[in-house]
Amino acid sequence: MGLGSDMYRQQILDHYKNPRNYGELEDPDFTHVGENPSCGDTIRMQVALDDAGETIDAVRFTGDGCAISMASASMLSERLHGMSIEELDELDTDDVTEMLGVDISPMRVKCAVLGRQVAQDGSKIHRGELDPDDRTKTEE
Amino acid sequence: MGVQEQYPFDVEAVRADFPILDRKVGGDPESPGEGPGDDTPLVYLDSAATSHTPDPVVDTIADYYRGYNANVHRGIHQLSQEASVAYEQAHDTVADFVGASGREEIVFTKNTTEAMNLVAYAWGLEELGPGDNVVLSQMEHHSSLVTWQQIGKRTGADVRFIEVTDEGRLDMEHAASLIDDDTQMVSVVHVSNTLGTVNPIPEISAMAHDHDAYVFADGAQSVPTRPVDVGDLGVDFLAFSGHKMCGPTGIGALYGREEILDEMGPYLYGGDMIRRVSFEDSTWEDLPWKFEAGTPSIAQGIAFAAAIEYLEEIGMDNVQAHEDLLAEYAYDELTDLGGVEIYGPPGHDRGGLVAFNVEGVHAHDLSSILNDYGVAIRAGDHCTQPLHDEMGVAASARASFYLYNTVEEIDALVEAVGEARDLFA
Numbered sequence: 089m090g091l092g093s094d095m096y097r098q099q100i101l102d103h104y105k106n107p108r109n110y111g112e113l114e115d116p117d118f119t120h121v122g123e124n125p126s127c128g129d130t131i132r133m134q135v136a137l138d139d140a141g142e143t144i145d146a147v148r149f150t151g152d153g154c155a156i157s158m159a160s161a162s163m164l165s166e167r168l169h170g171m172s173i174e175e176l177d178e179l180d181t182d183d184v185t186e187m188l189g190v191d192i193s194p195m196r197v198k199c200a201v202l203g204r205q206v207a208q209d210g211s212k213i214h215r216g217e218l219d220p221d222d223r224t225k226t227e228e
Numbered sequence: 229m230g231v232q233e234q235y236p237f238d239v240e241a242v243r244a245d246f247p248i249l250d251r252k253v254g255g256d257p258e259s260p261g262e263g264p265g266d267d268t269p270l271v272y273l274d275s276a277a278t279s280h281t282p283d284p285v286v287d288t289i290a291d292y293y294r295g296y297n298a299n300v301h302r303g304i305h306q307l308s309q310e311a312s313v314a315y316e317q318a319h320d321t322v323a324d325f326v327g328a329s330g331r332e333e334i335v336f337t338k339n340t341t342e343a344m345n346l347v348a349y350a351w352g353l354e355e356l357g358p359g360d361n362v363v364l365s366q367m368e369h370h371s372s373l374v375t376w377q378q379i380g381k382r383t384g385a386d387v388r389f390i391e392v393t394d395e396g397r398l399d400m401e402h403a404a405s406l407i408d409d410d411t412q413m414v415s416v417v418h419v420s421n422t423l424g425t426v427n428p429i430p431e432i433s434a435m436a437h438d439h440d441a442y443v444f445a446d447g448a449q450s451v452p453t454r455p456v457d458v459g460d461l462g463v464d465f466l467a468f469s470g471h472k473m474c475g476p477t478g479i480g481a482l483y484g485r486e487e488i489l490d491e492m493g494p495y496l497y498g499g500d501m502i503r504r505v506s507f508e509d510s511t512w513e514d515l516p517w518k519f520e521a522g523t524p525s526i527a528q529g530i531a532f533a534a535a536i537e538y539l540e541e542i543g544m545d546n547v548q549a550h551e552d553l554l555a556e557y558a559y560d561e562l563t564d565l566g567g568v569e570i571y572g573p574p575g576h577d578r579g580g581l582v583a584f585n586v587e588g589v590h591a592h593d594l595s596s597i598l599n600d601y602g603v604a605i606r607a608g609d610h611c612t613q614p615l616h617d618e619m620g621v622a623a624s625a626r627a628s629f630y631l632y633n634t635v636e637e638i639d640a641l642v643e644a645v646g647e648a649r650d651l652f653a
Binding site: 095096101104105125126127128129152153154155156193196199 | 589590591592593596597599608609613616621622623651652
C-alpha cells in the first residue's frame with residue numbers, strides 16, 4: 089500500500105500546515121485570484137517586482153483549498169523569489185510536480201498547478217497580454 | 229455483535245455475481261494491473277455515482293450482440309423481430325417495476341438528466357410563461373436544478389426553491405408557501421444524493437395537485453435502492469438511470485402519466501418516432517416511441533430489464549433493508565470516530581449514503597488518501613453546488629452503499645478515514 093501516501097509526504101504536509109509567504113503585500117505590482125470551482129480551491133497571489141519590473145522581489149499568497157493546492161502555492165512562493173518574469177512564464181506542469189517532489193495522481197494535477205497558473209495569469213494581465221476578466225481556472 | 233447476521237439476503241452470494249469486486253487497486257492508474265503496490269483489495273463505496281454490473285446483466289449484453297443484434301422496428305427479418313420484441317418487452321419490465329400501467333408510460337432515455345430535459349423541453353417550453361412558476365428544492369441535483377433554471381430563463385417562469393432545514397429535510401411549511409395556483413410543476417428529488425434524505429413525495433404530490441400542478445420526482449437514487457411505485461408516490465413524472473441499478477450506462481427511463489405524454493409534442497425528431505411523413509408534414513408514432521427518435525440503445529435497454537429482474541430476484545424490500553442497515557452502521561461508526569461532520573438526517577432515517585467532511589482535511593485529500601487504502605468514494609460537490617453553498621462547504625466526501633457492500637467494507641472506510649484524520653492532525 090502506497091501509504092498516504094506518497095502524495096502526502098512530510099514536506100507537503102509541512103507546507104500545508106505552515107504555509108510560507110502567506111498574507112498580503114503592501115504594494116504589489118499585481119494581484120490575481122484563481123479558482124477550481126469543482127474543488128472550491130481558491131488562490132490569491134500578489135507579486136512585487138524590482139525597479140526594472142523584470143525580477144520578482146516578493147510574493148505573498150492567501151487561499152483556501154486542498155493540501156496539494158496550498159502546499160504547491162506555498163512552495164512556489166519561495167521558488168518565485170528572484171525569478172525573472174520570463175522564467176515565470178516558462179514554468180510548466182513538470183516543473184511544479186518536480187518542485188513538489190511527489191507523484192501527483194492525474195485527477196489531482198489541476199490542484200497542483202493552480203498557484204502557478206494564478207501567478208502566470210497575473211503577470212500576463214499586468215503586461216496587458218490577458219484580459220483581466222478571464223478568471224483563472226485550471227479545469228478546462 | 230453481528231450486524232452481518234441481520235443481512236436480509238446472502239451478500240456473499242450476491243458479491244460472487246460481481247467479479248469487479250475481487251479486483252485489486254493501488255497501482256499506476258495509467259497502467260492498471262501492472263507495477264508494484266497493485267495489491268490492495270477494492271472497497272467500492274461509490275454506487276450512488278454508478279453501481280457495478282452483475283454477470284447476468286453483462287451476459288445479456290453479450291447475448292444480444294452475439295445472438296440477435298439488429299435494429300429495432302425496421303425489419304421483417306428474424307433478428308430484427310427478436311431484437312424488437314426484447315427491446316419492447318424491456319419497457320414492460322420497467323413499467324411493472326415502478327407500477328406504471330404499461331409501456332405507453334415508459335420512455336427510454338440516455339439517463340435521468342435526459343428524462344428531465346425531455347419534459348423540460350417538450351412540456352416546459354410549450355406550457356410555461358411569465359406569471360407561471362416551477363417549484364424545486366434546494367437539494368436538487370444539477371440535472372433538475374440547471375434544467376428548470378434555464379427553462380425558467382427562456383420562458384419567463386419563476387423558479388422557486390423549497391428550503392432545507394438544519395437537519396437536512398425539506399421545510400414543508402416553506403413548500404406550502406411556495407406552491408400556489410401559478411405553480412405548473414413541482415420537481416423534487418426523491419432521495420437526496422448528498423444528504424441521503426428521503427423526501428415525503430406523496431405529501432408533496434398532494435400539495436401540488438391541490439393547485440393543479442404536475443409533480444416530477446427525480447428517482448435516480450430511490451428507484452435503485454427501495455420499492456418505488458408511481459401510484460403510491462402520486463407523481464406525474466419519475467426519472468431514473470439504469471447504471472445506478474446494476475444496469476449499463478446509456479439507458480434510463482422517464483415515467484410519465486399517459487394522458488400527459490399523449491398531449492406532449494415530441495422532444496427529438498427523426499426516424500422511428502414518426503407514423504407518416506410527407507415533404508410537407510409528419511405525424512407521430514404511438515407512445516412511447518413518439519419520444520424515442522433514432523436508433524435507441526437497444527442492448528442497454530434489454531440489459532436494463534435484466535438488471536431489474538436481477539434486483540427483483542433479491543427483492544427491493546431486501547435491497548432497502550440492506551441499505552438501511554449499512555447507512556446506519558456507517559453513520560454511527562463515523563460519528564464515533566470523532567472529527568467527522570456528517571450532513572443530513574440521522575443514520576436510522578436516510579438512504580444508503582453518507583456525505584461528510586473530516587476536520588482539517590479537504591475532501592479531495594481525503595479521497596486521495598482513501599484511494600491508497602483501496603477505498604473508492606466520491607469527493608466534490610456531487611452535482612449539488614448550491615446545496616453545498618448552503619451547507620457552507622465547497623466539497624464533501626461521500627460513501628454510498630449497495631446490495632453488494634458489507635459491514636467489513638465500512639470498517640475499512642472508517643479505519644482509513646481515521647488514518648487520514650491523524651495524518652493531517
